[in-house]
Amino acid sequence: MIDRNDPYFWSDLLDTILKGMGETFYTVGLSLLFTVVFGLATGVLLVATESGGLLSKPFGSRALGFFVNRILDVVVNIGRSVPFIILMILLIPFTRMLTGSFIGPTAAIVPLTIAGIPFFARLVEIGIREVPVGLVEAAQSLGATRWTILTKVMVAEAVPALALGLSTTIVGLIGYSAMVGAVGGGGLGDVAFRYGYQRYSPEYMFGVVILLVLLVQVFQSLGNFAARRLSHR
Amino acid sequence: MISVSRVSKSYGSGATAVRALDDVSLSVGRGEIFGVVGQSGAGKSTLIRTINSLERPDSGSVSVDGREMTTLAGTGLREARHNIGMIFQHFNLLSSRTVQANVELSLEITGTGRAARRTRALEILELVGLHGKANAYPAQLSGGQKQRVGIARALASSPSVLLSDEATSALDPETTRQILDLIRQLSKDLGLTVLLITHEMDVVKRICDSAAVMSTGRILEQGPVDQLLTTEKSLLGQALFPLGEIPETSSAIVEITFNGVTTDRPVIAQLARKHGIDVGILGAAVETIHGRQTGRTRLELPGDELTVAGAVDDLRSQGLFVEVIK
Numbered sequence: 001m002i003d004r005n006d007p008y009f010w011s012d013l014l015d016t017i018l019k020g021m022g023e024t025f026y027t028v029g030l031s032l033l034f035t036v037v038f039g040l041a042t043g044v045l046l047v048a049t050e051s052g053g054l055l056s057k058p059f060g061s062r063a064l065g066f067f068v069n070r071i072l073d074v075v076v077n078i079g080r081s082v083p084f085i086i087l088m089i090l091l092i093p094f095t096r097m098l099t100g101s102f103i104g105p106t107a108a109i110v111p112l113t114i115a116g117i118p119f120f121a122r123l124v125e126i127g128i129r130e131v132p133v134g135l136v137e138a139a140q141s142l143g144a145t146r147w148t149i150l151t152k153v154m155v156a157e158a159v160p161a162l163a164l165g166l167s168t169t170i171v172g173l174i175g176y177s178a179m180v181g182a183v184g185g186g187g188l189g190d191v192a193f194r195y196g197y198q199r200y201s202p203e204y205m206f207g208v209v210i211l212l213v214l215l216v217q218v219f220q221s222l223g224n225f226a227a228r229r230l231s232h233r
Numbered sequence: 234m235i236s237v238s239r240v241s242k243s244y245g246s247g248a249t250a251v252r253a254l255d256d257v258s259l260s261v262g263r264g265e266i267f268g269v270v271g272q273s274g275a276g277k278s279t280l281i282r283t284i285n286s287l288e289r290p291d292s293g294s295v296s297v298d299g300r301e302m303t304t305l306a307g308t309g310l311r312e313a314r315h316n317i318g319m320i321f322q323h324f325n326l327l328s329s330r331t332v333q334a335n336v337e338l339s340l341e342i343t344g345t346g347r348a349a350r351r352t353r354a355l356e357i358l359e360l361v362g363l364h365g366k367a368n369a370y371p372a373q374l375s376g377g378q379k380q381r382v383g384i385a386r387a388l389a390s391s392p393s394v395l396l397s398d399e400a401t402s403a404l405d406p407e408t409t410r411q412i413l414d415l416i417r418q419l420s421k422d423l424g425l426t427v428l429l430i431t432h433e434m435d436v437v438k439r440i441c442d443s444a445a446v447m448s449t450g451r452i453l454e455q456g457p458v459d460q461l462l463t464t465e466k467s468l469l470g471q472a473l474f475p476l477g478e479i480p481e482t483s484s485a486i487v488e489i490t491f492n493g494v495t496t497d498r499p500v501i502a503q504l505a506r507k508h509g510i511d512v513g514i515l516g517a518a519v520e521t522i523h524g525r526q527t528g529r530t531r532l533e534l535p536g537d538e539l540t541v542a543g544a545v546d547d548l549r550s551q552g553l554f555v556e557v558i559k
Contacts, residue, residue, distance in 0.1 A: 138325035141285055141396075142386070143314035144342045152338065157329050232370035233328045 002201045009203075016191055017207050023105045024187035027180070028173045030109045035116030035169060040162075042117060043124025044150060046072050054136065054146050054154075072121075079118030084176050087115055088183065108185030112176055120169045127161030128154050160231035167223020171216050178212065188212060234426040235261040235284060235394060240293030242279055253279040254290065255450035261443070263393075266420055266427040268437045270472070271447035277430035280447070281396050284428060285317045286310055298393055315343050318387030322399035324379040326371040332358065332382050333367035339389040357385045361415060377408035384415065388423070395420070397429035401436060413439045434472050438520055444469055462527060463490050463554035474529035476516035479558060484535040486515065487545060490554040491528045500551065501532070508544045510536050531558070 003009065048055040049069035056065040082090070088111040095102045095110040131154050139149045155162070181189020188208050196205030242254040253276045261267040269277050282288035283295050286302045295302045300313050326335050336354040345353065358367055361381040371379055380400060387395060397416065401409040417440045420427050429436065437444045437458060445455035446468045453468055454461060461469040470490065479486060489500070505512045512532055519528030534541050548555045 132323075132325070134321060134323055134325040135327060137287060138319070138321060138386075139338070139342070140287060141314060141317070141319035142339050142342050142390070143311035145311065148342060152341070153327065157327055159329060230329070233372050 002195065002199050002204075004201075004203070013203055013207060016195065016204070017188070017211060020181075020186070020188040020191035020208070021211060023190070024174065024177050024181075027105045027108045027112060027185065027187055028170065028177050031112035031116055031173055031177075032170060034109070034113040035120050035173070036166065038113075039117045039120030039169070040124055040155070042072060042076065042121035044128060044155065045069075046076070046121065046125045047128045047154070048150065054149055076118040076121050079115065080122065084111070084115050084179055087111055088180060103184040105186040108177065108180040108187070111180060112173055115176055116169060116173055119172055120165060123165030123168060124158070124162060127158040127165055130161060131157040160227040160233075163226040163230055164223050167219050167226075170219045170223075174212065174215055174219075234263045234265070234298060235259075235267075235428055236294075236296045237280070237283070238294045238296075240280075240283060240290040240295060242283065242288065242290045252450045254283070257293070257447075257450070257452050259445055259452060259455055261426055261428055263426055264420065264424050265442045266417065266429070266440050268441035268444040269428070269430045269447055269452075270432065270434065270437055270444060270469070271430075273432060274449075275447040276450040277432075277447055278398060281398050281428060281430045284394075284396055285314050285319060315390050316392045317394045317396060318384075318390070318392040319396040319398065320380065320383040320387050320400045322402045324371070324376075324383045324403075326379060326382055326386075328371055331368050331370055332363060332374070332385075335371065335382055336385045336389050339386045343390045345390075353389055354385075357389050358382075360419070361385045361388075375408070376404050377411060380404065380408075380412050381415070384412075384419070388419065388425075391423075393424070393426060395425050395427045397427060397431075399431055400429065402431065402433065406435075409433075409435070410439065416440060437469070438473060438522055442523075446472070458522060459492060459525075459527070462522075462529075463492060465556055470529065473520065473522075474518035476518060476529060476531045479531075480515060482533055484513075484533045485538075485541045486531060486533055486558040487541075487548075488529055488531045488556045488558055489548060490556075491519075491530070492525065492554065498551075500548070500553065501530070504544055504548065507547065508536075508540055510534050510540060510544060 045055070045068065047053060049065045050056060056062065058064050058068070091111045091114060092102045095107050098110055099107045101107050135153050135157060136149055139153045177185065177187050178189030178192065181187040182193040188211060192205055192208040195201050196208060237257060237259050240254050240257045241252070244251045244253055257280060269280060271277050279288055283290050284297060284302065286305060290303060297313065298316060302313060305313055327338065330338065333354050336357060337350045340350040340353055355367060358364065361384050363378060363381050363385065366374065366378065371382065374382065401412050404412060413436060416427060419425055441458055443455065443457045444461065446453045461467050462473065464470065476488070501512055501514070504510065512534060515531040515533050517528060517530040519526060534544055545555055545557060
């Protein structure tokens with residue numbers, strides 16, 4: 001139980017919560033970076049390797065395209081279907097191998113990224129599917145390479161949808177990061193769990209919750225704003 | 234310039250296979266505007282897409298500017314496509330790019346430098362009548378303007394062939410006319426060969442030098458438009474000048490095609506007077522094709538066989554194309 005009458009109570013609370021927020025930003029920021037890089041690639045490949053897609057016959061092999069597509073689809077589905085709390089535990093050996101530990105903000109990046117990639121990949125997939133096929137055809141008629149079509153047509157045209165997907169992913173990662181916090185990943189979740197729950201402090205609990213609500217609002221609004229500004233449809 | 238020879242293409246297999254192209258051959262001369270008309274599902278779209286190899290035929294050959302397209306792949310195919318512009322029914326412009334950037338895409342693909350891209354894009358936009366619209370986004374443009382951007386993009390890399398896939402089908406009649414006139418003008422100024430597909434007869438009427446009529450994957454007739462008009466039982470002639478159903482009557486019925494020369498002479502009045510026939514006019518349609526008054530008139534000629542035959546001979550001797558319907 002924390003003594004509410006301690007003269008340093010409120011300043012301690014502020015310090016603790018701000019430190020937690022810093023860790024959350026660190027963890028979520030780096031996870032997001034990896035998630036975007038790999039999730040974007042996975043999402044694009046999911047669409048492009050489909051039958052009739054731009055990469056349905058990589059190196060002239062229809063079988064390879066089909067194989068890549070099925071594998072990615074299954075992997076993404078597995079990633080999406082395992083509950084995050086279980087995924088986190090399953091990944092402990094892997095996390096330890098990569099970061100040398102499975103506790104702390106850096107270690108938390110691993111499960112967050114592994115959970116984030118399939119999540120973002122599906123959103124990328126949806127966004128790119130909305131790009132009219134005719135645009136790809138027009139670029140083909142101009143003699144564009146597949147790389148040009150992927151980057152300058154499919155991804156470039158999906159940018160507003162990707163911005164929305166990105167903000168949704170940030171929100172998701174913030175939520176997951178709170179869960180990692182509860183098992184030693186640091187961040188706001190850690191603060192809420194240790195101070196709010198284990199030490200019965202409603203002030204800490206509400207402080208964290210209010211901050212999380214604000215963060216989600218801010219990132220979602222930023223995403224919406226960016227999508228509106230980037231869209232010229 | 235474009236030569237399609239015995240091209241066939243099927244979709245699906247076994248009993249459900251659809252023959253989209255069935256032994257299709259046609260040839261388009263340099264600088265010519267060639268129209269392929271037909272109902273939807275006739276195979277026009279597949280045909281035009283084999284020209285730039287967006288679609289591969291099962292058999293036959295397609296050559297453009299001396300290059301065999303069916304065997305090209307990779308870099309060779311991409312380079313060949315730089316020489317073949319294409320415009321589309323739904324324009325297919327990138328919504329995320331400005332008008333100028335859309336045109337520049339074509340030049341980015343051909344590897345043109347930044348400064349040269351800009352110069353060329355502005356130049357071609359001027360040419361298609363979009364001066365001052367360079368920084369607009371496609372969503373801010375009308376349909377006609379969008380198609381002008383499409384044309385500018387297709388022509389930015391200075392191709393010698395333009396393919397038009399129902400390019401005016403989403404436009405209103407007035408805009409259609411403007412776009413067609415623009416294509417005609419560009420074809421003349423740039424020596425551009427144009428192959429277009431359409432389901433609108435007006436397009437053929439307005440700009441085509443030659444045309445082909447397609448149905449269920451086959452070309453039913455083809456040739457220069459003015460020749461097709463004066464060909465017995467020509468589908469194109471009937472489609473261009475619809476005269477409706479042939480009525481029930483005991484009299485002979487003939488159809489006369491005027492092709493420029495005789496429209497200023499009172500042919501029918503003279504016919505009635507000279508042969509003593511009470512000529513009835515059952516239908517008539519007149520159009521301006523390539524700046525010439527061209528038309529078809531369906532006449533009812535009462536009277537005995539000999540009189541009718543005399544009248545028909547007389548009409549033919551005046552250089553008119555006459556078809557005896559019954």
